[in-house]
Amino acid sequence: xxxxxxxxxxxxxxxxxxxxxxxxxxxxxxxxxxxxxxxxxxxxxxxxxxxxxxxxxxxxxxxxxxxxxxxxxxxxxxxxxxxxxxxxxxxxxxxxxxxxxxxxxxxxxxxxxxxxxxxxxxxxxxxxxxxxxxxxxxxxxxxxxxxxxxxxxxxxxxxxxxxxxxxxxxxxxxxxxxxxxxxxxxxxxxxxxxx
Numbered sequence: 001x002x003x004x005x006x007x008x009x010x011x012x013x014x015x016x017x018x019x020x021x022x023x024x025x026x027x028x029x030x031x032x033x034x035x036x037x038x039x040x041x042x043x044x045x046x047x048x049x050x051x052x053x054x055x056x057x058x059x060x061x062x063x064x065x066x067x068x069x070x071x072x073x074x075x076x077x078x079x080x081x082x083x084x085x086x087x088x089x090x091x092x093x094x095x096x097x098x099x100x101x102x103x104x105x106x107x108x109x110x111x112x113x114x115x116x117x118x119x120x121x122x123x124x125x126x127x128x129x130x131x132x133x134x135x136x137x138x139x140x141x142x143x144x145x146x147x148x149x150x151x152x153x154x155x156x157x158x159x160x161x162x163x164x165x166x167x168x169x170x171x172x173x174x175x176x177x178x179x180x181x182x183x184x185x186x187x188x189x190x191x192x193x194x195x
Contacts, residue, residue: 016144016147016148019143019144019148020147020148020149023148023150024154026158027150027154027155027157027158028154030157030158030161030162030165031157031158031161033161033165034161034164034165035053035054035057037165037168038053039053041168041181041185044185045181045184045185046101047101047105047108048097048100048101048105048108048112049105049108049109049112050097050108050112051109051112051113051115051116052112052113052115052116052119054116055115055116055119055120055123056085056088056089056119058119058123059085059088059119059123060081060082060085061081061132062123062127062132063077063080063081063084063085064077064078064080064081064134065132065133065134067080067081068134068135069134073136073137074134074135074136074153075136075156077134078160092115096111096115097111097112136152136153136156138151138152138153138156139152140152141155
């Protein structure tokens with residue numbers, strides 16, 4: 001308890017530390033919002049809680065890393081990894097998920113939990129547990145006399161997350177397919193039977 005009070009006191013004594021924490025939270029939070037959008041969309045449209053969503057994001061990260069290791073810069077590797085993971089996700093849907101979509105929600109939770117464990121263990125066995133980093137070659141911004149640092153790649157990722165999130169919202173609100181997806185999410189039974 002006493003240690004926690006010292007940590008809180010540190011935030012008041014060094015307000016620039018609060019700025020660092022706030023910036024890191026916002027920049028990283030925007031990136032985590034994208035998988036959350038995906039999970040919410042799948043749940044809303046298909047009534048399927050995909051507990052393997054995090055593992056699919058992890059596999060996308062490994063895909064981007066191995067593309068980087070093959071000489072592809074991360075700014076190009078990430079969209080390519082997203083495309084490859086789309087294909088993997090489609091194959092996963094055709095082989096497993098479509099069989100459980102119309103089942104009870106508990107069955108979908110069990111099935112995707114099993115997929116989650118399977119993907120975790122396969123990734124651990126194939127790639128190991130070490131952290132891998134794809135270097136962007138970007139620099140670091142130093143603010144407040146160097147007391148606050150912001151990696152430029154985090155700013156690029158933040159902007160990319162905002163652009164992708166805005167594009168998704170535009171797609172769902174303005175495109176014909178997006179409106180059909182929203183209609184399905186609002187009334188899946190009626191959309192399924194076409195009445």
